[in-house]
Amino acid sequence: MLFPIIVMVLSGIAGSYAHSGEKIVCYSLSHAVQLDGKWTTAEEWIDAAEVSTAAVCIRVKHDEARMYVLIDHVADPQIDRSPSINEGDLCWIYADPNHDGGEKLQPDDYGFGARWAAQTLTLMMAKGAGGNWTMMAPISGFEARSSSDQSTNPKTTSPHVSYELSIPKYIIANPTVGARFSVRDGAKGVFRQWPIQSRPIEPDTWADLEFSALPIGEFSMSQLPLIALICLSVTTFFLKIPPRRSSARPGRPMGETS
Ligand SMILES: [Ca+2]
């Protein structure tokens, strides 16, 4: 009886995901982000949830005004610059703020990107229009940095390209939004993305990004009844187990044998 109850309760916590079925929770930050394109300290991103593939690690967190994203492109060992948008290293974060998915892009869908141009890292923004992406001027407050210095990265110090992005939350202001992350290694001309099977112009294939008002590791008040039910189920289970007979003889202190 206990097992079905716990499975039912945990299913209730997880909820039903839309779109690809992938999900990442964006927790409230405990450590401020220094936007320099990398793990500035070993603690900077430990308060963020992570999703990863063999080639890319992604972490997200937020404060009152901004969402922060760290993308470790661990499979890209060096920065490749190019004056062309079709070459060179870059990253994109796609967001579906209305979380209405669809087989085609819609006007509420945005792309936030950064690419290594000939001299500097260049910000990019795109907007859904006519089922495809249309480039637009980056909004005020959107920032990004990139680095290949991983000397303070607590996960791996081998050189690779990483990105940090800061996105104003007013443009993605919903408790749950659709999201997709991608990077390109210019040297190889390959894109890598999460969710792995997602497509850039099909929001139905993106993940759910759920904002939490709490830091990572803390429970929300809405989950307390479910947690209480789990505790009650466990207590009921153990109360039904008959007590073992004591092997101690009458009149002899417990634990004392001869
Ligand atoms: Ca940093």
Ligand SMILES: [Ca+2]
């Ligand atoms: Ca949309």
Ligand SMILES: [Ca+2]
């Ligand atoms: Ca590269």
